[in-house]
Every structure is written in structure tokens, then in C-alpha cells.
Amino acid sequence: MAETRRKVLLAPVTVTPSKPLTPSHLKGLLWADVMYRATKTYADVTYRYSHTTYHRTEQTLGFWEFLDRVRPGADYAALSESDVGELYVRYRAEGHAPAAGDLRPYAEAIENDGFVHPAGARVLRLWAGHYERLGLHDPGLLAHQPPEFGLEEMIEDLLRLPHWVAETCAFALSVPAERAEPWRRAFTRTVFLAGRPVNLTGRFSFDHVAENGSVAWAGPVPSEQTAALRRLLETFSGTREVPTWVPVDMEVRAPSHGVAKRRPVHRDLYVATAQITVSELLVQVNHLLVESVLDGLIAHGDRLTLRSVAWLSSQTVPFAALRVDADAHRPEELRAYAGLTEEI
Known part of the structure; x- marks a missing residue:
């Protein structure tokens, strides 16, 4: 043979x-x-x-x-x-x-x-x-x-949703109160740039870098402090539509959690995928996750089950938080993009 x-x-x-x-x-x-x-x-x-x-x-x-x-x-x-x-x-x-x-x-x-x-x-x-x-x-x-791999495909491959959700929560949990409050007043504005953090750490400092180096966060800080980074990189524009996925569990871990402020809880995170692009998903889910952390709905040790549905309007589960914004296809109407349920 x-x-x-x-x-x-x-x-x-x-x-x-x-x-x-x-x-x-x-x-x-x-x-x-x-x-x-x-x-x-x-x-x-x-x-x-x-x-x-x-x-x-x-x-x-x-x-x-x-x-x-x-x-x-x-x-x-x-x-x-x-x-x-x-x-x-x-x-x-x-x-x-x-x-x-x-x-x-x-x-x-x-x-x-x-x-x-x-x-x-x-x-x-x-x-x-x-x-x-x-x-x-x-x-x-x-x-x-x-x-x-095209740029979008490469970033999608690196940004596995459960991993990105976990790292987003970890970053939000690490933001000190004196910076979190102004960020909340600014509606947790976040700019997504396309780049590879491991290639930039020698020139820029980041507040949180994912363990696999696929994504990093700088801020929240005044925009002039990230001007050089934003000049170097392009705003990420992922135009591919988001595919559905089977439900997946993940645990929220804070970088330095100290003493837990409450017992861990389990919630479902629903994401509406119909007519939504990768970049839209990042923006909308980021807002929901960060604001849920700042409001105490998500904390260290919590378990989240990520679920994809076409539209949130078809769900009857009780939500503790919703991300609602103008519909990209019908700007005169509002749409629910993501939702975090009450404790399960």
C-alpha cells in the first residue's frame, strides 16, 4: 500500500x-x-x-x-x-x-x-x-x-461570537467607575476598527486584549486620545449577513473579579439575525452587553446562553434588557436587535 x-x-x-x-x-x-x-x-x-x-x-x-x-x-x-x-x-x-x-x-x-x-x-x-x-x-x-480569506471572512473567523461576547463583558467589567459613568452618559459609544491588535501593541496601549489576540479595547477615553489609532485603521464595515447558530453556553469572567458582589445567575442572550450584517451585530450587541454590565445585570460568574432568532418580536420570554434602534432597512421604524432575559 x-x-x-x-x-x-x-x-x-x-x-x-x-x-x-x-x-x-x-x-x-x-x-x-x-x-x-x-x-x-x-x-x-x-x-x-x-x-x-x-x-x-x-x-x-x-x-x-x-x-x-x-x-x-x-x-x-x-x-x-x-x-x-x-x-x-x-x-x-x-x-x-x-x-x-x-x-x-x-x-x-x-x-x-x-x-x-x-x-x-x-x-x-x-x-x-x-x-x-x-x-x-x-x-x-x-x-x-x-x-x-477576504478581510470580512478573516475577522468573522477570528471573532467567534461566544468568545467575543465573553471578552466584551470582561472588558466592561474592568472599566473603573470614574470612566464608566461618562461612557454611559455618552450612550456607550464604541468605534470598531479593522486591525490585528498583536501587531499594534508596540505602538499603542490597550485597556483590554483578548487572550487569543483577536480583539482589543482602548478606552473609554476622549476621542482625541485614540485619534492616531483611528487614522491608522479603517472602520470595520462587515456587509455579510449574520448566519444563525445553535444555542451555545458561555461563562462571564472578569479580569480581576475580587469578591463577587452577588451570586452568579443564568440568562439567555437573544440576537435577531434577519437582515443584519456583521458590523451591525457588533454595534448593537456591544451596546446591550456593556450597558447590562454597567447596570449589574451581567457580572462575573454569570452564565449566558447565546441564541439566534430571526426577529425578537416573535419571542414571548421576559426580557430584563433590550437593545432597540432604528431599523436599517426602514429608518422610520424601530427594531429590537438583541435582548437579555430575566434570570432563568
């Missing part, structure tokens, strides 16, 4: 096409090629080397925005790697930090249309020639290789 071949993923970080290949770059590329050729003798190797993924980094997007701003309509077809590298040095020397709004059109064009700036495309064509002369395996330097 033939032995089943293993499957191996080889996914080196790409070199951004904004400068010449240096000896250290070449060393890395040669090692990756050796690893690929050696491993494929006994395993099925997927060599994932996607420039499409890394084109969306600030380093590349900022450079492209700089080129179009200072050299609009320029022809890059005859430039060498060194020529492009000198332009990149000029970009960094300028010291201009482009706003997220300036970079967004480039990021969207990359993701939706496979856009590559002419300067980047020129460098990649030169590199493809280097690969051919050196006899290296070309993993698709000139190919459009979008991520298998």
Missing part, C-alpha cells in the same frame, strides 16, 4: 518591489528555493509567495501614493531596480505620512482588480528575469494571488 504524501505549506514573507534585491534578500530567496525543491521530493508542497497580499502594506501603498503625487503619469518601463530604489529613498526622506483615505483607493484596487503600480510591476518583471537566470522556481511573481 502506497504511503500517503504529506502536505506542506511554504509561505515566505515577500520582498516588497520598491528597491533592488540585496545580498540578504537573495540569500533568503535561495534558501526558500532549496527548501521547496528538497521538500517536494517527499511531500506535496504549496509554495505561497503572494505579492498581492503584501502590496496592501503601508510601505508599498505609501510609496505608490508618493509616486502618483510627485510624478503623475510618469513612465517606469525603462527604469532599473536602482532607479526605483532611489525614488523609494526620496519617499522615506519626505517624511510625509499619508492618511488612510489617501491609501484606500490603492488597497481596494489591489484587492478587487489585482492592481499593481507601474513602478512595482517594472521591478517584478526584472525580478522574474533574475529568477529565470538563476534557475529558481517562480512562485508567481507576476500573478494576482489574493488571500484565500
Whole structure:
């Protein structure tokens, strides 16, 4: 009986096409090629080397925005790697930090249309020639290789609802009274940004970070204290509709609970999923959870059962708290988005 071949993923970080290949770059590329050729003798190797993924980094997007701003309509077809590298040095020397709004059109064009700036495309064509002369395996330097997961799908995968609910409650329980009261008066306003907290902890401080690093909270604080973070990241806009799920239990845990103020209780958390998107769910359920914590309806040790229903109007269970807001599809009408039941 033939032995089943293993499957191996080889996914080196790409070199951004904004400068010449240096000896250290070449060393890395040669090692990756050796690893690929050696491993494929006994395993099925997927060599994932996607420039499409890394084109969306600030380093590349900022450079492209700089080129179009200072050299609009320029022809890059005859430039060498060194020529492009000198332009990149000029970009960094300028010291201009482009706003997220300036970079967004480039990021969207990359993701939706496979856009590559002419300067980047020129460098990649030169590199493809280097690969051919050196006899290296070309993993698709000139190919459009979008991520298998889109941004929304990735965030949905990271933000498993029970985990997100538990961490939201943990954060709200950690907010000191002197900050909780102004937050409540501001209707527990919360802004959801799309980013990966583990990549930001060196530059920004967070008040609470989930154990798996998928989500973090900064605040509640005056908006000017988070201005730099909001300039860096985009507001999360999840347009996919929320699927239903089977009921799931979870326990609320405070980061530092001390002595329990009351005995733990069990409640159901109902979420209406009909015609609601992921971003709408985050906003509406967040309000309900945070305000329930501040009102003492949710505390350390409580057990919540998360239930999805199409519409809350069809439920007859007694609710201790409801989240009601304008219906996104019929703004002149109100809708119940989520509800927390009385003790079970």
C-alpha cells in the first residue's frame, strides 16, 4: 500500500518591489528555493509567495501614493531596480505620512482588480528575469494571488461570537467607575476598527486584549486620545449577513473579579439575525452587553446562553434588557436587535 504524501505549506514573507534585491534578500530567496525543491521530493508542497497580499502594506501603498503625487503619469518601463530604489529613498526622506483615505483607493484596487503600480510591476518583471537566470522556481511573481480569506471572512473567523461576547463583558467589567459613568452618559459609544491588535501593541496601549489576540479595547477615553489609532485603521464595515447558530453556553469572567458582589445567575442572550450584517451585530450587541454590565445585570460568574432568532418580536420570554434602534432597512421604524432575559 502506497504511503500517503504529506502536505506542506511554504509561505515566505515577500520582498516588497520598491528597491533592488540585496545580498540578504537573495540569500533568503535561495534558501526558500532549496527548501521547496528538497521538500517536494517527499511531500506535496504549496509554495505561497503572494505579492498581492503584501502590496496592501503601508510601505508599498505609501510609496505608490508618493509616486502618483510627485510624478503623475510618469513612465517606469525603462527604469532599473536602482532607479526605483532611489525614488523609494526620496519617499522615506519626505517624511510625509499619508492618511488612510489617501491609501484606500490603492488597497481596494489591489484587492478587487489585482492592481499593481507601474513602478512595482517594472521591478517584478526584472525580478522574474533574475529568477529565470538563476534557475529558481517562480512562485508567481507576476500573478494576482489574493488571500484565500477576504478581510470580512478573516475577522468573522477570528471573532467567534461566544468568545467575543465573553471578552466584551470582561472588558466592561474592568472599566473603573470614574470612566464608566461618562461612557454611559455618552450612550456607550464604541468605534470598531479593522486591525490585528498583536501587531499594534508596540505602538499603542490597550485597556483590554483578548487572550487569543483577536480583539482589543482602548478606552473609554476622549476621542482625541485614540485619534492616531483611528487614522491608522479603517472602520470595520462587515456587509455579510449574520448566519444563525445553535444555542451555545458561555461563562462571564472578569479580569480581576475580587469578591463577587452577588451570586452568579443564568440568562439567555437573544440576537435577531434577519437582515443584519456583521458590523451591525457588533454595534448593537456591544451596546446591550456593556450597558447590562454597567447596570449589574451581567457580572462575573454569570452564565449566558447565546441564541439566534430571526426577529425578537416573535419571542414571548421576559426580557430584563433590550437593545432597540432604528431599523436599517426602514429608518422610520424601530427594531429590537438583541435582548437579555430575566434570570432563568
